[in-house]
Amino acid sequence: MNLTIVTSNAHKAQEVGAFFGGSLKLSQVSLDIPELRSENIEEIAYAKAQSAFEELKRPLIVDDTGFFIDAFNGFPGPYAAYVLRTVGVNGILKLMEGVTDRNASFVTSIGYADEREVRVFSGTIQGTIATEKRGAAGFGYDPIFLMGNRTLAEMALEEKSRVSHRARALSAFRDWFLVTHLK
């Protein structure tokens, strides 16, 4: 079974490959797809998978991740990557100064498309925003995202890969895909 992952991030492709082990052949394609402006990660992943399939005409997955801070009505939400590049983690910490509700969540949606259908599988993790950066592993918001008393950047990759939003979305996708396509 062949599956294409549409991403410009080789590391992400490797992570997904490792997730599936030898059960399927994963190839990576970098494709410039116009993205939908939406506050709904599932909707973005759905549209992205659909557009990518129109272009490539073969079974594929795409993903999209959002980061939602409760005190700011979900900001930065689907614009997590943009906000990271502009105000950055330090900007988020500054916004959170004196804020008591520190709840936040990550959502990853995997969009799958083939000639018959488009499906979306999501994974979420809940946590809180730390008051300062902690840990050297990971990337993005990891150093300020606490699960329990450790940030994602304080976890080893193996541990993060078990508990993360992306891992949860991938599990949901894998459970469905292996049963329906690899019997």
Place this chain on the structure above:
Amino acid sequence: MNLTIVTSNAHKAQEVGAFFGGSLKLSQVSLDIPELRSENIEEIAYAKAQSAFEELKRPLIVDDTGFFIDAFNGFPGPYAAYVLRTVGVNGILKLMEGVTDRNASFVTSIGYADEREVRVFSGTIQGTIATEKRGAAGFGYDPIFLMGNRTLAEMALEEKSRVSHRARALSAFRDWFLVTHLK
């Protein structure tokens, strides 16, 4: 000459109508168009005009506005409306505490589409971010956007309508449109 403005904002339609006076018949249509995720306001307006024309098949304009803060690499940029709804003007003031480079700009792009072409016209204003909200007029970021020593919210509507980013974009569009379509 008939022209359709695609917006859900009746006030905006009136403003544009007033801008043209009796020289053309403007009708408003509210249309749910999937928006492109891009950091380029002109590109967003172009895609929006194109999609709207595919739907409506008649000469139309759309607009898109971004708000760019230099110290934050352009944040909130095209996500100005989303950021206003989530972190709000107070969040922006908090982020700007202690920041010395207070330069910012507004950009509005008008996208025009008919059966022959799609064109984009833009207007920009430069200003600085105030240290606190001032003025009761206007909306959005107006109370913290200084042009000289007054915020946009301290200007009467007539004055703001002369100097604003939207007025500049509309002027550029009008100059082209009246010459090419109303000779």
